[in-house]
Amino acid sequence: MIKLAPSILSADFSRLLEDVKKVEEAGCHLLHIDVMDGHFVPNITIGPLVVESLKGKTQLPFDVHLMIENPDQYIKDFVKAGADIITVHSEAVVHLHRTLQFIKSHGVKAAISLNPATPLNVLEYVLEDLDMVLLMTVNPGFGGQGFIPSTLPKIKALKELITTRGLNIDIQVDGGIKADNIQEVVKAGANIIVAGSAIFNSGDIKTAVDTLKRNALD
Ligand code: DX5
Ligand code: ZN
Secondary structure (H helix, E strand, C coil), X not given: CCEEEEEHHHCCHHHHHHHHHXXXXXXXXXXXXXXXXXXXXXXXXXXXXXXXXXXXXXXXXXXXXXXXXXXXXXXXXHHHCCEEEEEEEHHHCCCHHHHHHHHHCCCCEEEEEECCCCCHHHHCCCHHHCCEEEEECCCCCCCCXXXXXXXXXXXXXXXXXXXXXXXXXXXXXXXXXXXXXXXXXXHHCCCEEEECHHHHXXXXXXXXXXXXXXXXXX
């Protein structure tokens, strides 16, 4: 099953809950929450307080994408704030195995994200510990950027690796996914699709979600 995870980075923060309700009613599956610290990426967004303000107000699971240095320091806070999945960047973590166990010890799903230039081989010895891999299809930091085509063969290679090892790990893609390229990433092997600007900047959330879903499966 293909799941849609709207990124609230492109939502209207002055009406955040309204926008969340809209994507929920439109039939999305997860709420993608982009956390940026101004160090790991050049932008600053939101922290656990904002995430917690949405807790209990939507049925959508919280998919928390940490684009921050030293994520271990904040994992507990995001769990408390309602996170269901916590993704850390391989480039931001020194002891990946330890961090993954730490996330899982809190009873939430653990995922690793790779920047477009980061090779898949960093996953080699931790793949079995993962619930999901997030492949960045833009350089993280901003919504509304263009999809980087060299990430397509990377999605395929990851899918092959997961299949060869007989594992059941979600492949999430994030960045520059629109109605005209969603099919390509799904065909390559992605099953959780993040979309920010394509949904929230569309002027009509329901139609945008329907179009993405239809094109994903065509
Ligand atoms: C980029 C974020 C993405 C971003 C996606 O750093 O991780 O989640 O908001 O936005 P679009 O879909 O507009 O590229
Ligand atoms: Zn993201």
